Amino acid sequence: MDALLMGVTWEDVVSWLPSFWNGFLVSVRITLVSLAIGIPLGFLFALGVQARNRAIRYACLALVEIGRGAPALVLLQFVYYGLPNTGLSIGAFMAASIALSFNTGAYTSEIIRAGLDSVPAGQKEAVDALGMTSADGMRFVIAPQGIRVAIPALLGFAILVFQGTSLCFAIAVPELISRAYDIGSMQFYYFPALTVAGIFYVAVCIPASFIVSWAERRAGAYSQR
Secondary structure, three states: OOEEEOOEEHHHHHHHHHHHHHHHHHHHHHHHHHHHHHHHHHHHHHHHHOOOOHHHHHHHHHHHHHHHHOOHHHHHHHHHHHHHHHOOOOOHHHHHHHHHHHHHHHHHHHHHHHHHHOOOHHHHHHHHHOOOOHHHHHHHHHHHHHHHHHHHHHHHHHHHHHHHHHHHHHHOOOOHHHHHHHHHHHHOOHHHHHHHHHHHHHHHHHHHHHHHHHHHHHHHHHHOO
C-alpha cells in the first residue's frame, strides 16, 4: 500500500497537505468576504428593485441582471485584467473578492426578494395600521420575517460560492485548485493532486448540505406556525 495512485505515496500526500491547507484557507477567506459583502449588497439590490423611483429600480435591475448573466469567470477576469486598463490596478485576492461579491449580491438579491415577498399581506397591512414608516416597517416587521425564510437558500448559495472560488485560479489566486495545479505541474501528478483538492471540497460541502437541510426543515416548521 505504499503507492496510492499513479505512483503517489502516502509520504507524497502528507508533504502536499501544508500547501493544500494554505490554499483551503485562502478559499475560505474569499468565501467569507464575498458573503459578508455580497449578502448586504443583495439586500440593497432587492430593495432597489422594488423601489418606487424608476431610476433606482431600473439601475438595480440592470446590475442584478449583469451580475447573474455574466459568468463568474468573466467577472473575475474583467476585474483583474480589465480594470488596470482604466488605471485601477488591484491585487488578485481583492479582484476575486470584488467579482464574487458582486456575483453573490446579484444572485442573493433574488433570494432575499423572494423572502420579503413571502411575508403575509396581513403583516404589511399591520405596518400601515400602526402608522409605521416604510423604513421602520421593513426594519422591524418585514425584513426579519423575510430573511428568516431566505436563510436556507442563502446557506445553499454559500456552498456554491465556496465551490466558485475554484475559478480564482484563472487570475493566479493561490487557492485550493491553484495549489493542486502547482503540484501537478511540478511533479506531473495532476490527477492525484486534483483528487486531494476535491476531497477538501467534499469535506466541506457535504456537511454544509446537511446544515442547509436542517435549516430548511426549521424554516418550514416556522412557516407553519
